[in-house]
Amino acid sequence: MAREFSPLEKIRLEKLEALRQRGIEPYPTRAERTHTSRAAIQAFEAVEAQGGEAEVQVTLAGRLRAMRPMGKITFAHIEDGEGRVQLFFRANDIGLENLQFFNRDFDLGDFIQARGRMFRTRSGEVTLWVDDFRMLAKAITPLPAAKDEVVDGEVVSHATLSDPETRFRQRYADLAVNPEVRAIFRKRAAIVRALRDFMDEHDFLEVETPILQPIYGGAAAQPFITHHNQLKQDLYLRISFELYLKRLLVGNLEKVYEIGRDFRNEGVSFKHNPEFTQLEFYWAYADYEQVMALTEEMLAFVADRVLGRRTFSYQGHEINLDPPWKRIELRQGLLDATGIDIQQHPTAESLAAAMQAKGMEPKPGAPRGKLIDALLSTYLEPNLIQPTFLYNYPRDISPLAKSIPGDPQTVERFEGFIGGMELCNAFTELNDPLDQEARFLEMGRDYDADDEERHPMDEDYLRAMRYGMPPNGGFGMGVDRLTMLLTDQHSIREVILFPHLRSRGD
RNA sequence: GGGCGCGUAGCUCAAUGGCAGAGCAGUGGCCUUUUAAGCCAUUGGUUGAAGGUUCGAGUCCUUCCGCGCUCACCA
Structure with a gap:
């Protein structure tokens, strides 16, 4: 045509x-x-x-x-x-x-x-x-050009390109006529640079691991599937870097990090894009307390570098990144917010009953971990405006994290929240290969690779662990979300140059 | 995937069920320090698509496409 x-x-x-x-x-x-x-x-x-x-x-x-x-x-x-x-x-x-x-x-x-x-x-x-x-x-x-007027030294634009569909589909035109959009992506580049400098200065080694993976893992997301023609093999686009980065710890690379793209085949929202950028690092001989401290230091460093200060405004809130962040134990936080003590409810049935007693509507048949996650998302997350760590998570939603000594049902894990949004997730990593195998089985992985309904066991990862993995702390953070915070953008699409949109026949 | 809303000129937006309009951009003209320059004239539309109701549809109804918000999903 x-x-x-x-x-x-x-x-x-x-x-x-x-x-x-x-x-x-x-x-x-x-x-x-x-x-x-x-x-x-x-x-x-x-x-x-x-x-x-x-x-x-x-x-x-x-x-x-x-x-x-x-x-x-x-x-x-x-x-x-x-x-x-x-x-x-x-x-x-x-x-x-x-x-x-x-x-x-x-x-x-x-x-x-x-x-x-x-x-x-x-x-x-x-x-x-x-x-x-x-x-x-x-x-x-x-160009969908605006006309600019200077009023009292301020540039006032008239009829600027504002239709989100056109702006995202034709980002080149958006960038060409909206200087504030260019500024967001300059800032994003500065953020990524600062993160990289921080990791390098702390002697972490930057590495690259496979995006195409025969077995995906490290998160509970649905993957994208692709196919290698010559090898006649289905492959998955990675949903996290975790399992490959931890293999490197087995290889005596003590401190590694990767900044790259993850792909999750799930719903799209103002804070979810099917492909997004993540920073993950793994740190031998550290635990989640040390990772928490490094997280505070890292974000203060980035803010200093990118903004020149540690306070910034996000959606009307004044956020302060000065360490230390607020720390709330998940159990206590949920108790304060909902009156439910998850420790008193070791089973899904018991917890669901407690929720119903409070007038909530727990999803029928949901496992205990999902119920806790739902409570967290509904009653805690939206209120965590200032930088806050929630810590000590239930074991059954954390199959790669290590239990607290003496408390097998709770793992050494934390998530960082800013502006009512989850920003990062970290834990003391599980390094016991036999325990890990048991957790994989609990999570539904299976050795029977012929059954396509089941998620196959990652035997190579277990083999790596059996060679011996040092105790370590791991960390993952959404770089897009950090950029949202530091550029005061409500939507993740505003900080991704070419966000995913449904394809259209033009 | 569900619910709600939106889609009109290149851009930003109007139009009780009754002639599809404005500003900017464009085109032609005037103008030697302007700056949303100004003045005069003027072009530009399959109103997202397809059907339907009606004497008459941008407007009401149905379906589809796309976008937004929201819910669900999301270790």
């Missing part, structure tokens, strides 16, 4: 043809630039501040974002990676014919290059006085 151009696009295609008729290549191979917008303005202001007469000659490049032709002069703004700068064209300098050429055949959205000297206009804006200009790349489709 041939591309259908809109009427607006057809006009621009005519201009493209007009350029070619003049012998001008609308997509030249090379560009020139001596200064960014900001550098040019700063260079001029520096000369100005010294009272100097020296001319600041520059060649700038960027995207045309505003044009104001006024007879025999034209003002325009171009935008580059650092900001905007005004251009001033005058028929006296470039010739009337060239000015009209610019006004007629150049459009908003085109990339251009302009040479000249910097000056300050009567109304005070540092501007490029253009003596030569050139097309760098013609835009055929008009």
Whole structure:
């Protein structure tokens, strides 16, 4: 099917043809630039501040974002990676014919290059006085461009692209016209950089482990399934890094971390995307208390680096990342929030009865761990605004965590919450291969690999553990959620460049 | 997957069941320090798609597509 151009696009295609008729290549191979917008303005202001007469000659490049032709002069703004700068064209300098050429055949959205000297206009804006200009790349489709107005020094945009569907499907257009969106992703990059620096500075080794896995594990999520043609083998996209990273501890890599993508074939929501970025680390000879302390240190470090301070606003709440975080034992937290002591209810039946007695509606047939998880999600999580660790979780929802000595039903596990949202999950890792095998069996893994209904036993992981795994603490954190917090975004889609959307036949 | 809501020009939005509109963008013209520049003129629509009710549907009904919120799901 041939591309259908809109009427607006057809006009621009005519201009493209007009350029070619003049012998001008609308997509030249090379560009020139001596200064960014900001550098040019700063260079001029520096000369100005010294009272100097020296001319600041520059060649700038960027995207045309505003044009104001006024007879025999034209003002325009171009935008580059650092900001905007005004251009001033005058028929006296470039010739009337060239000015009209610019006004007629150049459009908003085109990339251009302009040479000249910097000056300050009567109304005070540092501007490029253009003596030569050139097309760098013609835009055929008009940007959904807003018009900006400066009111009391604040930029007010009118008719900005705001439809979420268009913004996410055409993120390039969103980024091109919404500078605050670009700022979010710059901040995200700074967050990831800070996390990496923190781990490196603490002597953790960055590693990469398989995304395509014959047996998935490390979390209780549904996987995506794919297929290797030549090997005639189904493979899963990983749902966590955990089991591979802990194999590395068996290999005497004492401190390892990975930052990468996980894939979970589950519901999409404002805090769930099917693929998301996680940081996991495993730390030999540490326990969950040490991991808790390192978590506090890490987030304070990231905040210092990225924000320059440890407080920030999230959805109307002032959050403070100064250590130490609040610590609440899960049992006590649930007791305070619901009046139910989970310790008094060692079975699902007993706990469900207690919940019913409180007027709750526990899901029929749910195991005890699920009921506790539901209580946590409903009665605790939404209220955990300031950084808080919930710790000591029931064993039956934590098959990879080690029990508390003397309390086999409770494991050394914590989750960190900020802004009413789960951010991280960590525990003292189970390193007893026989106990691990028993837990896998309890969780429904099976040695009978022929039965497709059952999740196969990860025998290789157990073999690794049998070689001996040092005691260790492990940690996982959603990098997207951390970015949501530090950029004050309610939706995970706002911090993922190309969030998952249902495909559409265009 | 369930419930609720939304989908109108390139963008942002109007339109009691009764002629589909505005601002910006676009096009033509005037304008030599403007900055949402201004002034004059003007183009632009399968109202997400398909059916139905009605003399008449952007509006009401059904189905479908997509998006949002929410619930469920989610160690």
